[in-house]
Amino acid sequence: MLCPYCGVQDSKVLDSRNSEAAVRRRRECISCSRRFTTYERPQSNSLFVIKQDGRREPFSREKLLDGLLKACAKRPLPTGKIESIVTEIELDSLRQGRGEIPSVQIGELVMNKLRDMDRVAYIRFASVYRDFSEIDDFRVAAEALLHEEGERVPSAQLPLLFPEVPASRRTKRGRAGKSR
Numbered sequence: 001m002l003c004p005y006c007g008v009q010d011s012k013v014l015d016s017r018n019s020e021a022a023v024r025r026r027r028e029c030i031s032c033s034r035r036f037t038t039y040e041r042p043q044s045n046s047l048f049v050i051k052q053d054g055r056r057e058p059f060s061r062e063k064l065l066d067g068l069l070k071a072c073a074k075r076p077l078p079t080g081k082i083e084s085i086v087t088e089i090e091l092d093s094l095r096q097g098r099g100e101i102p103s104v105q106i107g108e109l110v111m112n113k114l115r116d117m118d119r120v121a122y123i124r125f126a127s128v129y130r131d132f133s134e135i136d137d138f139r140v141a142a143e144a145l146l147h148e149e150g151e152r153v154p155s156a157q158l159p160l161l162f163p164e165v166p167a168s169r170r171t172k173r174g175r176a177g178k179s180r
């Protein structure tokens, strides 16, 4: 492990801590005595994703993280929570001794985790993942979610669910440009 300050190879480990996601090590450089932290996690080169068209591609933390960050943009989530979802999914798959996981299943795993965490992020992720194309798709998903919890639809929350849609299109049958 190269020292990030002076580039010397040797460091001594001051402290080693296991967390769910990775092993965190506090190190001190033998040469310049400055301290830094490293995280070790299993390599996921061995994990492949089977896409819906049957193609396989290496599991990409970055890709999954990118989708999650978009879904969770501006949501009040604790720092590191989103990364830990990605890590959990990756590690769970590896732990089960699986070399490959269908992309559909990754989507479902993410949605299960988001549903408990943040409902707005859940709907946003579902909209991309399930390819919502109509406003009604959002409404149905939101209502299903709320129905599950035995709540009534809090109309104040609905605009949060599709912030990109102009207000004029937030009608019950919001098919833009049609029937007019």
Ligand SMILES: [Zn+2]
Pocket: 003, 004, 005, 006, 007, 008, 029, 030, 031, 032, 033, 034
């Ligand atoms: Zn150094």
